[in-house]
Amino acid sequence: MHSAEDPSRAITLTGTGSYVPDTCVASADVEERLGLQDGWIHERTGVLERRVASPSQAASDLAVIAASQALASAAVSAADIGLIIVGTSTPDSPLPSTACIVQAKLGATSAVALDIDAVCTGFVYALDIAHKMMMGDPDLNHALVIGADVYSRILDYTDRRTSVLFGDGAGAVVLSRTNVGAAIDYSKLGSDGTLSDYVGIIGGGSRRPLSVDRLSAGEQYFRMNGRAVRDFVHDRLPQMIHDALDARGLVVGDVDLFVPHQANVRILSRKSVSTSASPTINSLSPRTDSVTPELRRYPSPSTRWSDRAA
Known part of the structure; x- marks a missing residue:
């Protein structure tokens, strides 16, 4: 990001907001439930605790609180918002979109509203799409981008591969057409559908509608195939970072802060395996404090943590 001076690029982040539910579940409690040794979760993931939504809270409820904070931070009213994009893998319901529910709750009657489901990259996708929509539409002056998930509703709490990692929460930013604030200097998205079996929910879609037998089968x-995801990150992320730096004529030492997705501290640790062509994630950082470790208290609700640091 850079300071916005050129009016032709004057789309900036003008406000941020975040919300986590009140209920806090310590890793020690999860370990006891799963029959794990004390410290097992923290040793392997870095997670000390996670937040869990109340039974009455859905993704839109978390999103609205974070969005309201972002609007207040930006000094922008809901009526001025022309676009709402919600990145979520846990929508209130399959239809309508959670963004439309958020729009109604905020009273953002002029906003186009849509959801993006890109799992852990949901917020990044939503932010990039909103930014490029604003670049293409000069009449779109304010956009609200939200990442919100209630993963506690889709976790199998007998599965130590997934239930130890995720929490619930939401974050939001406002993009505005103004010369005040930090602008997005470069972005690049990517997908590899051949690896779609690494993470997912098998049942509940048009391929495998839920039935009694499928519910019984969980x-x-x-x-998630955690090992495969870890190897994928080790293989792809360092090169993507270098590609982004090269595109802007920068080197690692020019960067004050790296904010990778906060999934697992092992992925971000110095123990990351490197290859001759790609350095470790941690070695990208010239200082140990330039990679932020949010996940100890706020483990990933999939889409949220990139916006927390925006």
């Missing part, structure tokens, strides 16, 4: 729960 097809409604989130599943």
Whole structure:
């Protein structure tokens, strides 16, 4: 990001907001439930605690609180918002979009509203799409981008591969057409659908509608091949960072802060495996404090943590 001076690029982040539910579940409690040794979760993931939504809270409820904070921070009214994009993998319901529910709750009657489901990259996708929509539409002056998830509703709490990692929460930013604030200097998205079996929920879609038998088999729960995801991150993320730096004529030492997705401290640790062509994630950082470790108290609600640091 850079300070916005050129009016032709004057789309900036003018406000931020975040929300986590009140209920806090310590890793020690999860370990006891799963029959794990004391410290097992923290040793392997870095997570000390996570937040869990109340039974009455859905993704839109968390999103609205974070969004309201972002609007107040930006000094922008809901009526001035022309676009709302919600990145979520846990919508209130399959239809309508959670963004439309948020729009109604905020009273943002002029806003186009849509959801993006890109799991852990949901907020980044939503932010990039909103930014590029604003670049293409000069009449779009303010956009609200939200990441919100209630992963506690889709976790199998007998599965130590997933239930120890995720929490609930929401974050939001306001993009405005103004010369005040930090602008997005460069972005690049990517996908690899051949690896779609690494994470997912098998049941509940048009391919495998839920039935009594599929519910009994746990097809409604989130599943993940953690080792494959870790190897993918080790392989791709360092090169993507270098590509972004090269595109802007920068080197690692020019960067004050790296904010990677906060999934697992092992992925971000100095123990990350490197190859001759790609350095470790941690070695990208010239200082140990330039990679932020939010996950100890706020483990990933999938989409949220990039916006927390925006």
